[in-house]
Amino acid sequence: xxxxxxxxxxxxxxxxxxxxxxxxxxxxxxxxxxxxxxxxxxxxxxxxxxxxxxxxxxxxxxxxxxxxxxxxxxxxxxxxxxxxxxxxxxxxxxxxxxxxxxxxxxxxxxxxxxxxxxxxxxxxxxxxxxxxxxxxxxxxxxxxxxxxxxxxxxxxxxxxxxxxxxxxxxxxxx
Ligand SMILES: Nc1nc2c(ncn2[C@@H]2O[C@H](COP(=O)(O)OP(=O)(O)O)[C@@H](O)[C@H]2O)c(=O)[nH]1
Ligand SMILES: [Mg+2]
Numbered sequence: 637x638x639x640x641x642x643x644x645x646x647x648x649x650x651x652x653x654x655x656x657x658x659x660x661x662x663x664x665x666x667x668x669x670x671x672x673x674x675x676x677x678x679x680x681x682x683x684x685x686x687x688x689x690x691x692x693x694x695x696x697x698x699x700x701x702x703x704x705x706x707x708x709x710x711x712x713x714x715x716x717x718x719x720x721x722x723x724x725x726x727x728x729x730x731x732x733x734x735x736x737x738x739x740x741x742x743x744x745x746x747x748x749x750x751x752x753x754x755x756x757x758x759x760x761x762x763x764x765x766x767x768x769x770x771x772x773x774x775x776x777x778x779x780x781x782x783x784x785x786x787x788x789x790x791x792x793x794x795x796x797x798x799x800x801x802x803x804x805x806x807x808x809x810x
Contacts (some may be wrong), residue, residue, distance in 0.1 A: 641800050642690045642717065643682075645726030646710055646741055648734050651694030652753040654678070655783040656725055657693040660793065665691075670709050684797050688689050692719070698733065699741045720800045723792075724750045726782075728758035728765060742774065749799050750778040751792050756785070 645653045653807070661680025662717045669784035694713060695706035702708050714722060722741055726734040742748055750771075758765065771778045779795050781788035 640688055640690060641721075642692065642719040643714050643721045643723060643796060643800065644692045644694050644713060644717075645723045645725055646694045646737070647696060648698055648727060648730070648737060651696070651725045651727040651734060652751070652781070652783040653693055653696060654752070655722070655724045656751060656781070656789070656792070659692060659783060659786060659789050660796075661691050661723055673705060673709060679710070684793060685795070687801065689796075697737065699737055700744070711744075714741065714746055717747065721796060722748050723781065724748055725754055725795060726752050726777075727749055727754045728752050729761055730759070731752045731763070731765060736777040738774070742776070747799060748776050749781070749792075749795050750774070750776055751781045751783070752778050753781045753783050753787075755780045755788070756782045 645657055647653045654710030657678060657680065660682050665678060668677050669675065674693050680691045682689040682691050697707045699709050701710040702705055702711055715782050724741055726738055733791040738750060759766040767780065777795050779788055779792045781792055
């Protein structure tokens with residue numbers, strides 16, 4: 637049987653996780669609660685290039701210090717379920733606060749790519765991000781996205797696919 641790959645979307649509240657989740661999974665999604673919890677669990681399926689992926693929209697958190705229920709759920713999912721990839725959805729307009737979580741995800745030793753979302757908001761605030769430097773510093777592939785306008789999402793899908801299937805990739809979208 638073909639392996640079912642699992643991808644988790646993680647990020648601060650309002651970073652654009654659900655917008656990206658919806659764009660990737662389309663109508664192939666269902667909502668339940670996390671086992672024994674009142675927090676919503678959104679899971680969807682995605683078929684890309686003949687490969688099936690399960691996509692999980694993790695609760696929005698500012699850290700993974702296991703302080704709130706959302707943080708416990710997000711942290712435990714990454715540690716216990718060991719997704720094949722975590723997509724760190726980062727609000728480029730609040731880079732520092734968002735990177736705090738991204739670094740904590742990286743510290744869990746899971747494979748990570750970053751969707752540097754809200755690029756339009758960052759630009760309108762005059763925030764310039766050296767993506768090559770950030771990518772090299774963190775050691776991960778970064779794709780610039782404006783999820784609400786579906787910008788960069790094709791590149792993101794390609795980067796996710798390549799990262800999960802472990803093909804060589806060195807692509808930064810715009
Ligand atoms: N300006 C802008 N708005 C966005 C972008 N991505 C998502 N949004 C909007 O930001 C809000 C929060 O997005 P959502 O996907 O619900 O964030 P979540 O809390 O991480 O799931 C929604 O109103 C989205 O339409 C983006 O790249 N730029
Ligand atoms: Mg959401």
